[in-house]
Amino acid sequence: MSDSSGGDAGDARSGTDSPDATDAADTTDSARVDSSDSAPGTEQAVATDGPPVVVCLDMDGVLVDSEDYWHAAEREEILPRVLADGTPVPDLDEITGMYYGEIYDYLAERYEPTVDKAAFMRLYDEAAESIYGDRVALLAGAGDFVADLRERGVPVALVSSSPRDWIETVVDRFDLAFDGICPAEEFDGPGKPEPGLYEAAIRDLGGVPDRAVAVEDSENGVAAAARSGAYTIAVRDDHNADTDLSAADEVVDRDDPAAVFAAVRHSMRTIRESVSGNSGSSG
Structure with missing residues (x-):
């Protein structure tokens, strides 16, 4: 796993089908510094009360169809x-x-x-x-969503069972960039549904599982993310209409990209609030 230029989360585990959220959910009560481990030009949030909240996204079935x-x-x-x-x-x-x-x-x-x-x-x-x-087509708005998270200092990783050359085809074609790209083929251990790939990706981002959000779509991927301790959002689409996604903390329809992005932001905000004890927006 490498950088690329191109658990129990308290109240966050209450879940919601289509949470409302504002851009303030993507900000942190933290100092912002440039990190040598980040992609060029990326700021990484360094929370004063612990590790940053990090986001891990699956590729197949989540970012692309x-x-x-x-x-x-x-x-x-x-x-x-x-x-x-x-x-x-x-x-x-x-x-x-x-x-x-x-x-x-x-x-x-x-x-x-x-x-x-x-x-x-x-x-x-x-x-x-x-x-x-x-x-393949990119999930509408996904590129801007990832870019906005990273601009606000939220570390984002692509955690995929696809090999790096497949991933790079997608990253290059849709002009995407992440703080880490984590293919299963480069992980020294079993891939999904075992949790090690997610545990390593979260650690590489400077995070910890109970301050991580993962988005998946398959039964094996959901199991891996949930077992790692990350707050797990599953996306439902035609290809997985009958798939058991019950290990996820919440399930959101992929045909409503805004709801997917809102679910990520809502869970990030709730994780921060559960750690800080704040009742309002952490932004």
């Missing part, structure tokens, strides 16, 4: 080509949100792959070139 395309590719093309004839195709919730190298290991333990791991991963890489290079 790639899961719509991945589900079709896996169901119709990839899995039928790599599993023995007559082998039942796994429920996609079993594998969505996992690093694709670990998807192969999962299938090898429970199903009957007919190709080796290298061939399996090549199929994913071939599909990824089209999905990320041409087909």
Whole structure:
């Protein structure tokens, strides 16, 4: 995991379906200093009463609508080509949100792959070139939202099971920038649904889990974020209409981007208030 230029949170865990919030929720009662660990030009909030509140965002299904395309590719093309004839195709919730190298290991333990791991991963890489290079769309307003958080000194990481080259395609295509990019392939440990990837991302941002907010969309991703101790927001969309997202602290519809952003801001503000004891806006 590296920087890129391109728990229990008290009252924050009460949750809300579509919280109202103001821009004041993104500010802190803190000193603001330039950090050598931040992307160029980024300010990082240094709270006088503890570590900063940090934000971790999943990519697939949250920032971009790639899961719509991945589900079709896996169901119709990839899995039928790599599993023995007559082998039942796994429920996609079993594998969505996992690093694709670990998807192969999962299938090898429970199903009957007919190709080796290298061939399996090549199929994913071939599909990824089209999905990320041409087909995905960015969640409306996401670029401005991330930029605004970072401008206000909120450290933001992209925490993804996609490998770095897929992530960089998205980051470059949509001109995004984060304080940290954290691909599962670069983490020395199991990826989602285990919590280690989120724990490391939060630590790399200078945060602690009970002052972190994570946004996910898959059962495996939600489980990883929740197990790390971060306040976890799940986004619901057509691709995960029937997915169990109950491990999340709240669920918001992805077709209402403003509600997604408001949920992040509301939870950040509530975390700050629960720590500081303030009853009003921390801005």
